[in-house]
Amino acid sequence: ETGVTQSPTHLIKTRGQQVTLRCSSQSGHNTVSWYQQALGQGPQFIFQYYREEENGRGNFPPRFSGLQFPNYSSELNVNALELDDSALYLCASSLELGLSYNEQFFGPGTRLTVL
Amino acid sequence: AQSVTQLDSQVPVFEEAPVELRCNYSSSVSVYLFWYVQYPNQGLQLLLKYLSGSTLVESINGFEAEFNKSQTSFHLRKPSVHISDTAEYFCAVSPLGAGGGADGLTFGKGTHLIIQP
Numbered sequence: 001e002t003g004v005t006q007s008p009t010h011l012i013k014t015r016g017q018q019v020t021l022r023c024s025s026q027s028g029h030n031t032v033s034w035y036q037q038a039l040g041q042g043p044q045f046i047f048q049y050y051r052e053e054e055n056g057r058g059n060f061p062p063r064f065s066g067l068q069f070p071n072y073s074s075e076l077n078v079n080a081l082e083l084d085d086s087a088l089y090l091c092a093s094s095l096e097l098g099l100s101y102n103e104q105f106f107g108p109g110t111r112l113t114v115l
Numbered sequence: 116a117q118s119v120t121q122l123d124s125q126v127p128v129f130e131e132a133p134v135e136l137r138c139n140y141s142s143s144v145s146v147y148l149f150w151y152v153q154y155p156n157q158g159l160q161l162l163l164k165y166l167s168g169s170t171l172v173e174s175i176n177g178f179e180a181e182f183n184k185s186q187t188s189f190h191l192r193k194p195s196v197h198i199s200d201t202a203e204y205f206c207a208v209s210p211l212g213a214g215g216g217a218d219g220l221t222f223g224k225g226t227h228l229i230i231q232p
Binding site: 004033035040041042043044045047048056058090092103104105106107108109 | 119121124151156157158159160161164205207218219220221222223224225
């Protein structure tokens with residue numbers, strides 16, 4: 001069973017640029033969530049995708065957007081990068097079964113540095 | 116909305132000594148409670164969870180946590196720590212019924228557990 005993978009591992013961008021981060025869900029999982037973890041902070045929920053549609057969103061501006069593909073892999077896109085976007089971005093996948101609780105499995109993250 | 120407070124940013128403890136990492140939460144609705152562990156340069160791993168039933172939950176590697184509804188706490192304990200327990204520990208909550216899904220998990224800022232030989 002393959003776990004959650006993310007690419008790239010590290011990324012350096014300059015302010016104003018755009019970035020795309022990628023996530024491959026754990027085998028059999030149909031739901032993906034993205035989190036931002038700033039240095040010294042806990043992860044913050046960005047949004048969740050279920051069956052290729054955004055299913056929930058945290059307190060992040062519209063320049064944070066995402067996609068989920070038919071194979072349940074996912075992308076996080078951030079436009080007009082700001083210095084405060086520097087963080088570890090975590091992807092988590094789960095299997096939505098209509099139950100009240102579905103465990104999320106996290107990938108190793110992509111560390112984004114904005115200069 | 117939910118919030119999670121981990122009062123201790125760092126907890127140094129000697130090897131084989133007991134440890135308690137504190138977690139308090141605030142929520143207007145009932146919640147599920149979780150502890151995650153993050154080793155250096157790795158993602159988060161679920162350590163243990165409280166969904167319902169017995170308020171004392173245990174992990175396979177000797178950690179336990181007790182849900183206290185009246186004190187809105189979910190403190191993590193281990194009677195004897197090892198060097199390999201050195202990591203960042205995060206307490207998290209999600210609203211009942213969401214399963215950490217559409218509303219996401221709300222995390223605390225984390226506690227760095229430092230094991231001294």
